[in-house]
Amino acid sequence: RPGTVAVGEDRARTLGVRPGDHVQLRFGDGAEARLRVVATYERALALGDFLFSYEELTRHMSAPPPVRVLAALAPGASPTSLSTAFPGARVERDPVPERVRAEDQALGDVLTAVAVTAIGGFTVIAVLSTLTLISVGRGPELRQLRLAGADRRRLRRMLLLESAATATAGLSLGTATAALPLLAFALSAAGRLPWLPPGQGALIVAVVVLTTTSATLLPARGALRGRYPVAAR
Incomplete structure (x- = not known):
């Protein structure tokens, strides 16, 4: 109701308030109000630190947003019961799902994608140049193996195994390095484990595998293509 506010648990702990106490707040238009705390809640990351009644908040806004209430009816219930409970409301059956996005979320997503890219x-x-220099330096070693009797198929298999080991080690170390801070942040901020979309995870794995494989095999093409006499056994 007007004159009351709900506060997120973290913010309530910081302010030292609990249900029944009063808190002094300043709205976006500069007006101050002393509101009574009536509840605290956990999901402050999604809902914000303060929840107001519609009447309390809209009086400080130049363009109040429309109110939409999503309700699930019990089996056999009639939608007219909603019209009775909310006089003057327009009831829509099976509304089209929509994705709620903040006004600046689109720009933030673009900037994040550019930075990550x-x-x-x-x-x-950096990884490609380092592995390429290492592979180029191994040219004499590969030629010696060819002279000793190793064919191209065996050398290619050896290089593939080495690139697989490099990719596995890189992914394991990278996952472990990123998991520690992400786990601490996710548990403290959201109270849940960190989550990565499967598509993004697959893209990271594909880029790592492609980078290590190309940096290992491409510089060795000269040693693999050349014709060498087979050493007598």
């Missing part, structure tokens, strides 16, 4: 690109270039 730039960091990932520099990382791929």
